[in-house]
Amino acid sequence: MALPFSLLAAAPSRLISLAGIDIAIIAIYFLAVLAIGFYLKGQSGTGEDFFLAGREMTAWIAGLSFLSANLGSLELMGWAASAYQYGILATHWYWIGAIPAMLFLGLVMMPFYYISKTHSVPGYLKLRFGEDSRLLSAVSFGFMTVLMSGINMYSMALVMKVVLGWDINFSIWVSSLTVAVYVALGGLRSAIFNEVLQFVLIWLGALLIPILGLVEAGGWSGLQARIAQNLGSMGGYTHLWGTLGNFKDNPMGIHWTGIVLGLGWVISFGYWTTDFLVVQRVLAAKDLRAAKMAPIIGSAFKMAVPFIVILPGLLGLALLPMKLVGEGDAVAMGGHSYNEVLPLMLARYCGPGLLGLGITALIAGFMSGMAGNVSAFTTVWTYDIYRAVIKKDASDAHYVSMGRWTTVLGVLVSIGTAYLVMQFSSIMDYVQALFSFFIAPLFGTVLLGMLWKRATRAGGFWGLLSGTVASVAMWAWVKADPSALAIVALSTDAKAMAENMYRALWSWLTCVIVTVVVSYLTRPKPETELVGLVYGCTEVPSEGHLKIYQRPAFWAAVVAVVFVILQILFW
């Protein structure tokens, strides 16, 4: 592939300058991911192959891919920035905001997703609640996925412009079309192969920052001492739970109830157990045991991610000679913003060669997230919208062809969204809230659908719809009348993140209550129609014949113990 590398050198100003070896490393990465796509092209001929990677993945491959699809580069840079801004509190999004939900997915929910043989989460809703719930969920997921993909694309291009001086159009088109080519050619198998590759690159490219940072800072105690010296007595920067007793005591302006109930319960469980972007990877597992193990393996690695994301942010707080500021102030005053902390730390320790590897890690992160969005969108569009509504009786080959074209089209629409965001940047302020509108109620619907056989078709649909409407209404209420924050988020001191946590909690509760009430008012499905879909009606294969170390529950317990120890260590 002939990359127009002259463009890379054309920028007027940049944070980092790349040497020839760095550009070679980046170019080799692009060649490698495309080569994988071309190689796997011949193995994506059927719908099962293209959309579910043939359901042949081992637990390790599915587990690493599951995590990699979540590890977009904005995730890396964004949470490093949050760690600089809010301190170690950002770790909650990796620990309590992920680990319990991932273990729950593996042990409790995966059997129903897997045994039902659904292609997607909306597909499960079709089997459990009927066509109307599926359509509502599929349309909202498709819309949000493409929007998020475009916004991530634009944000990444913006970062590449600031950090490397790359032209925004160049970043958007080259990265996106590369993803489009390898996913369209090899389907989910190609996306998963590349995600595992990208996962390894992300770690090997970013791992040097915390290692060298801790050497420079004098270990964890040295890091704490420097932060205390730089910021005074703000203990909230290095303690996970100790300052969450009051909204005013910590830099995030949040209370522990918001973290535990809003983040740890609703948002986390909603994202990790119902967002098809990640669940799709686990559905590709080769058998039920692999499907249960995959999220558990992913959770073990997720628990380690703060080492390469949060720690660099904290190290920036302790070691960088300049003070980083918000994006607006950085533009106005010409300084560096929080969002640049990871690239700044990369440039601090990495010379030519390693710098190329680090930038490759960021690009790999972006592409793994984008491929996740695109492959999930393609499946939901093809199976849950196109086949369900537009063309019901086409051949398998027709749907595979539709999947390939949808991949390309999805990327092009995402690119269009990226340019739309470029014109109306305020869209970005709202998108996180928009995304949360759908996730929290969906979790209520899927959870009740799997665990409560009395839930009815009408209950599922009206619960999902009312939860979504309630979330939108609360958001609009606070926008129109900021004093409503005291009601929605329980305190006028609550900040944006805290508001998101509580809004998610209330919308989930709305969904659950409406689902329960409507279900009791309507007639349930006979139990014979719930086999394979609901707890109590489904026989989950026993694991009694397995040795203890082969059982998913054993490894989930190991992860849970480590999780608890980490909370205590960093209390």
Place this chain on the structure above:
Amino acid sequence: MEHDKTISVWFFIGALLLVYGVLILAYGAMHMGAPTPGVVLGELHVDTWWGALLLVIGGFYTFAFRPGKG
């Protein structure tokens, strides 16, 4: 894991790391004479050691998961 005749993903990963290891190790070795300019802890010559690590990991995976291995 995948189709019986599919080359393992670990082979692709190994091959890429092997190439990166060779490039970064060679660059680091060529500049061992002085601390890496412009970076903190440049005297540690991290590029050389990291390049060697990538080379070893990449070499192992490339060999262990090479195509055609029974």
